Amino acid sequence: MAFGPHLLLAVLEGLVTSAVLALTALGLSLVFGVMRVVNVAHGEFFMLGAVLAWAVATTVGASPASGFAAALVIAPLIVGVVALLAERLVLRRVNYDPEATIVATIGLLYILQQLALTFYGADARPVPPPFNLRISLPWFGYSAYKLSIIATSATLLLLSWLVLTRTRAGLIMRATQYDRETAQAFGIPVGRVYAAVFAIGAMLAAIAAVLIVPISQAHYLMGQDPLLLSFAVVIIGGLGSLRGTVVAALLIGVSDGVISMFFSPTLAKLIATLAVAMVLVFRPQGLFGKVAR
Amino acid sequence: MTDRKTFSATGTAPLTRRTALKGLAAAGGLITAPGFVRYAQAQSSAPIRIGFQCHRTGIGASYGRWYERTTAAAVKLINEAGGINGRPVEIVIEDDGTDAGRGAEVVAKLANQHKVDIVYGTLFSHVVIGSAPTAEELKIPYYVVSEGYHVASGQLNRWCLQPGITDVRAQVTSVAPWIAANAGKKVTMIYPDYAFGYDHRDYLPPALQQAGAEVVAKIAIPPTETSFTKYFPQIPSSTDVLYHVMVGPAVLTFVKELGEFYGANGPQLFGFIDSLEAVDLNSPGLDYLDGSHFWEGFARYAQPTDTDAQKAYRAAVGIDDNGASVNDPRDVSTAGHMFGCWETLYVIKQAMEACNYQGPQDRAKLVEATEAITTIAEGPEHPQGDKVFDGKIHQVFGHQYISKMEGGRLNVVHKTSIEDGRYEPEADYTTQPL
Numbered sequence: 112m113a114f115g116p117h118l119l120l121a122v123l124e125g126l127v128t129s130a131v132l133a134l135t136a137l138g139l140s141l142v143f144g145v146m147r148v149v150n151v152a153h154g155e156f157f158m159l160g161a162v163l164a165w166a167v168a169t170t171v172g173a174s175p176a177s178g179f180a181a182a183l184v185i186a187p188l189i190v191g192v193v194a195l196l197a198e199r200l201v202l203r204r205v206n207y208d209p210e211a212t213i214v215a216t217i218g219l220l221y222i223l224q225q226l227a228l229t230f231y232g233a234d235a236r237p238v239p240p241p242f243n244l245r246i247s248l249p250w251f252g253y254s255a256y257k258l259s260i261i262a263t264s265a266t267l268l269l270l271s272w273l274v275l276t277r278t279r280a281g282l283i284m285r286a287t288q289y290d291r292e293t294a295q296a297f298g299i300p301v302g303r304v305y306a307a308v309f310a311i312g313a314m315l316a317a318i319a320a321v322l323i324v325p326i327s328q329a330h331y332l333m334g335q336d337p338l339l340l341s342f343a344v345v346i347i348g349g350l351g352s353l354r355g356t357v358v359a360a361l362l363i364g365v366s367d368g369v370i371s372m373f374f375s376p377t378l379a380k381l382i383a384t385l386a387v388a389m390v391l392v393f394r395p396q397g398l399f400g401k402v403a404r
Numbered sequence: 405m406t407d408r409k410t411f412s413a414t415g416t417a418p419l420t421r422r423t424a425l426k427g428l429a430a431a432g433g434l435i436t437a438p439g440f441v442r443y444a445q446a447q448s449s450a451p452i453r454i455g456f457q458c459h460r461t462g463i464g465a466s467y468g469r470w471y472e473r474t475t476a477a478a479v480k481l482i483n484e485a486g487g488i489n490g491r492p493v494e495i496v497i498e499d500d501g502t503d504a505g506r507g508a509e510v511v512a513k514l515a516n517q518h519k520v521d522i523v524y525g526t527l528f529s530h531v532v533i534g535s536a537p538t539a540e541e542l543k544i545p546y547y548v549v550s551e552g553y554h555v556a557s558g559q560l561n562r563w564c565l566q567p568g569i570t571d572v573r574a575q576v577t578s579v580a581p582w583i584a585a586n587a588g589k590k591v592t593m594i595y596p597d598y599a600f601g602y603d604h605r606d607y608l609p610p611a612l613q614q615a616g617a618e619v620v621a622k623i624a625i626p627p628t629e630t631s632f633t634k635y636f637p638q639i640p641s642s643t644d645v646l647y648h649v650m651v652g653p654a655v656l657t658f659v660k661e662l663g664e665f666y667g668a669n670g671p672q673l674f675g676f677i678d679s680l681e682a683v684d685l686n687s688p689g690l691d692y693l694d695g696s697h698f699w700e701g702f703a704r705y706a707q708p709t710d711t712d713a714q715k716a717y718r719a720a721v722g723i724d725d726n727g728a729s730v731n732d733p734r735d736v737s738t739a740g741h742m743f744g745c746w747e748t749l750y751v752i753k754q755a756m757e758a759c760n761y762q763g764p765q766d767r768a769k770l771v772e773a774t775e776a777i778t779t780i781a782e783g784p785e786h787p788q789g790d791k792v793f794d795g796k797i798h799q800v801f802g803h804q805y806i807s808k809m810e811g812g813r814l815n816v817v818h819k820t821s822i823e824d825g826r827y828e829p830e831a832d833y834t835t836q837p838l
Contacts, residue, residue, distance in 0.1 A: 112637040124634050175688070233465025237656050239688040245664050251636070254664045327630045327657050332463070336630070372634040376626055 116250035117372065125368020126361075127257045127326075130264035131319045133360035135337045136344035137271060137353065138315030144351025145288045145308045148207055151216040153316055154338025155223035156194060160186050160317025161329035162231045168238045175239035179325065182238065187317040193223075194313030198306045207305070220334070227331040240325035260322045267318065272353055284308060288351060343387045349400020358399065362386075451494035452487070452756070454479075454749075455514030457526040457535065462502025463627075463651070464528045466682035470738040471525060471549065472497065474745040477720040488753045489761060496520055504534025511538040511546065521764060524748060525549055527741065529599045536560040543838070545770050547752060549744040551575070551678075553603040556799035558831020562838060565774055565798040568748030569701065569741065572603035574825035575676075578804050579699050580611035582818055587672045587697065588644025589617040594635070595649050597624040604649055604676075630654055633661045639671070649676035656687055663692030677701065677740035684728075684736050686812050693809050697817070700805045702788050704739040705813045717746065717787040726813065743788045750785035751777065751793075751800075768838040774798075775834055792822055796832040801825050 112120075139153045163186035168178035197219055205211035244255035275281040286294045287304045295301045316337070320329075327333075344363055348355030363383050370379035390397060456475060459468030475495060483492050496518045500507040507526060514520045522545040526532055529552035536554075539546035540561040547565050548555065553573045555566040583591065591612055595601035601624060609619040620640050625632065632654070639646065650658050658679075662670065673696035680698065683690075703710075704727030706718065721742070722730045729735035751774065759766060759773035775795030782790040791802040801822050807814035 112641075117637045120637060121634065124631065128631075228461060233461060233469075234682065235654070235656070237687055237689065245667060247667060252664050252667045254661075326660070327654070333630075336628070368634060372637065376629065376634075 112250060116248070118369070119248075120251060120253070121369040121372040122365060123253060123257070123368075124372070125365035126261050127364075128367055129361045129364025130261045131323050132337070132340055132344055132364050133268055133357050134264050134319035134322075135316045136341040136348070136356050136360055137268065138312035138319075139341045140345045140348070140350055140352070140356050141284075141315070142309055142312035143345065145284055146202075146207060146305050147209060148202060148212045148309070149209065149216070150309075150312065151213060151338070152197070152219040152223060153216075153312070153341060154334030154336075155220050155227075156190050156313035156334075157316040157320045157337045158227060158329075158331060158334035159193065159223055160190050160320030161324045161333060162227050162331065163189050163317070164321040164324045165236045165238050165329040166231070175243075176241040179238065179241040179321075182324075183318070183321050186321050187314040190317035191310040191314040195306055195310045198309040202309065203302065203305075224331060224334070231329075231331060233331060235328040235330040237328045238324040254326070256325060260326075263322060264319070267315075268353075268357060271315075275353060340383075343383055345397070346387050347390050347398060349397025352397065352399040352401075355397055355399030359397075449491060451492045452489070452761070453494050453496055453518065453520040454752070455511075455518060455520035455523040456495050456497045457500050457507060457510050457514070457523055457531070458497050459502040459527060459531075460497075460499035462500075464502035464531075467527050467738045467741060468499075468502070470682070470742045471527065471745050474721050474742040475525065475749065477722070478746045478749045481720060482749065482753060488756045493749075500526060500531055500535075502528050502531060504530045507531035507535040508538040511535045511544070512542065515542045515544045519764075520544075521761070522547060522752065522767070522770070524752065525745065527551070529554055532564070533559070533599065536564050539563045543767060544764075545767055545774075547748050549741070549748050551741070552600050553607070554599065556794075556797045556829070556831070558797065558833065562771060562798075562833045562836040565771070567751040567774060567777065567793055567798070567800045568746075569744030569800065570802050570804070570825060571799055572600065573607040573827060574799075574801055575699065575701075575804055576604055576608040577611045577827055578820040578825035579674075579806060580608060580617075581615040581824065582806055582820070583645060583647070583674055584612055584615035584617035587674050590620045590640075590642050590644045591617055591647050591674075592621040592623065592639050592643040592645070592671070593619055593647045594623045594625060596627045596651050598627055600651065601625075601627075601649065604647075608647065625650075627651065630657060631661070632658045633665060636662070636665045643671045645674050646671045647674050648679055650679040655679045655683060656689060659692055660689035663689065672696065675699070677704070681738040681740055682736050684734060685809065685814070691812075694811070696809055698807050698809065698814060700807050700814065700816075701740040702743040703805050703807060703814065703816050704737065705807075705815070707816050709816070711782070711787070713782065713784045713787040716784055717743070721746070747780075747786050747788060747791075751780070753785075771838060789819075790822070792826075794829060796834055797829045798833050 135157055139150060142148055142150050164182035167182040167185045171178045171181040201215050202212055205215055240256040245252045246255050283299055283304055286299060287301055291301055344356060344359040348359030367379045370382060458472055459465055479493050479495055487493055496514060498510040498514055500510045511523050514523050523539060524547040526548055527550050529550055532548045532550045533554050540563050546563050549568055550566060551569060551572050553571050554560055555564055556571045595604045605622055612619060620642055621638060623635050623638050625635060675698045677698050677700045706725035723737045724730050727737050727739045755770055755774040759769040761770050777793045780786050780791040780793060789803040791800045793800045803822060804820045805816045806818040807816045
């Protein structure tokens with residue numbers, strides 16, 4: 112294949128990765144930014160979203176499109192409820208202590224994974240995409256559904272930005288993030304904000320997972336990669352920064368697509384890890400993060 | 405045994421009846437607990453304990469589920485027919501998590517704690533390779549139902565045997581002439597980037613060359629990969645045949661992306677059934693495979709030529725004519741591999757009877773008795789077909805089936821001969837001390 116089409120395919124693949132990664136990482140970043148909780152179970156919320164998407168799509172089953180639409184609404188809602196319960200029953204009990212929450216979310220990771228194994232099983236199962244359209248380019252064909260993932264993700268990211276910067280809910284979140292005690296003094300119900308943020312973070316991961324299921328199936332061990340890549344994204348982009356998350360997701364996703372296509376997937380992972388290390392050394396707050404107060 | 409008030413063994417420490425009963429119950433519990441089993445009666449009536457190293461979790465779980473069912477079905481028949489040497493067979497299962505480290509621990513646990521006679525059953529090559537040293541250290545026969553070339557190559561040790569399923573080298577050697585004659589002369593290989601894939605990478609190209617074809621590109625894919633489009637530009641445009649062998653959950657994505665990439669203009673496809681084991685052929689996206697060919701160890705779909713033994717095997721294991729569970733048509737079996745469990749158990753039976761196996765002291769004799777097996781006849785005990793066992797390399801040779809995917813089922817179009825898969829042995833385990 113000639114260089115031009117080869118590069119085009121690499122960039123398209125990279126953009127799909129970036130789109131899903133940006134949504135997942137945004138959830139992680141939001142939870143850390145507001146609550147200072149390093150959610151190690153984030154990848155499992157992603158997995159849960161995918162597994163539930165299969166369950167919902169199979170139950171509805173009228174047509175691929177309606178099954179998928181139902182999954183896109185119901186799966187994130189259920190994941191949100193699970194996250195809410197975890198927040199109330201676990202994170203609040205350990206008083207959001209940074210070290211305790213890490214251990215607690217590791218525990219949550221295993222619980223969610225084993226529950227998925229017990230009730231969903233060890234198989235990988237596909238969800239039919241809402242539409243099957245192959246865009247035929249002169250050099251290769253490409254899935255229209257994959258392109259729609261990029262558009263959906265961009266829309267959701269824009270929506271998140273509007274909520275965070277233009278609404279009262281966003282203001283409350285940002286106030287809590289800025290200074291928890293002062294926010295509480297001004298009558299902001301910090302506990303409820305935390306619960307909501309944790310649920311929203313998990314739901315973002317679940318939405319990303321529902322989008323990916325039609326192209327990569329649901330499997331109970333699928334949470335690991337998104338977790339690691341999300342950590343890379345939030346470290347490079349800066350925790351709690353929406354702009355940083357999007358830029359870093361694009362950086363990691365597209366470079367992964369291009370490097371792994373022209374060289375090797377292992378090299379792509381090496382370079383991404385090296386980038387994380389370099390950012391930690393030279394700009395620990397991330398490219399767009401602010402120095403912690 | 406006690407009066408209403410007290411019971412005393414020594415006369416100084418009175419025991420209440422309740423305490424005595426508790427003590428008896430506890431002692432009884434201890435005696436029946438794993439690791440404490442010691443039969444008071446003659447050794448000859450105690451069960452023969454076979455430790456089953458099973459992929460209950462991890463990426464091999466679908467295989468593990470069906471290996472377990474096949475094993476249970478075979479053991480039920482063996483026991484109904486009087487067991488082995490007149491003793492019933494008991495299977496002790498431990499989950500290896502499809503993990504090499506866990507695998508070695510499981511072998512040790514089965515041997516030391518469960519006191520099994522032999523260890524059997526596992527599939528994934530890294531688990532086999534990781535567990536083999538433990539089997540050698542404990543001097544316990546380790547019958548694997550794997551496919552990699554690790555046993556036959558001499559890489560392992562004398563305690564490791566593969567008498568129930570052919571290895572990859574034999575498989576690719578036997579199907580190569582068919583690929584060259586029927587699918588095309590220029591082949592691009594796509595295989596997983598670890599031991600199992602390397603067996604394909606190393607042994608298909610020479611076999612194809614001998615058949616007058618050539619490998620034009622080799623594309624190794626990390627086993628954890630979830631997206632494949634990025635590899636497709638590496639497929640040379642001159643490719644006639646795309647030879648694919650994938651493992652794990654990603655195969656549906658692979659095929660779907662292949663369909664999107666090529667549309668109707670792609671190369672011919674020839675796949676190893678590993679790509680599709682436990683996957684419903686009517687899954688969304690798989691219609692792209694229609695008309696392509698697969699190698700199968702055992703035909704998943706019932707064929708018009710099926711023997712009575714094959715029909716009886718299907719019924720015993722509980723799979724229907726489509727190779728799915730009779731209880732759930734969506735629960736698709738790993739038919740291309742799991743027959744190996746059935747046949748390995750019957751080889752174990754044959755070898756144990758040949759050496760009059762009585763207990764762990766006869767383990768070395770059992771290895772030698774297995775090595776002495778040469779031909780294995782087709783029949784209810786070996787429904788997949790007749791076989792030849794090479795005691796020097798501890799490896800069995802058998803037939804393979806090439807099937808065409810048509811209308812959502814696999815129809816067998818060619819059966820290879822045992823000779824098609826034979827190669828010059830590169831090792832001799834029988835020279836190693838036991």
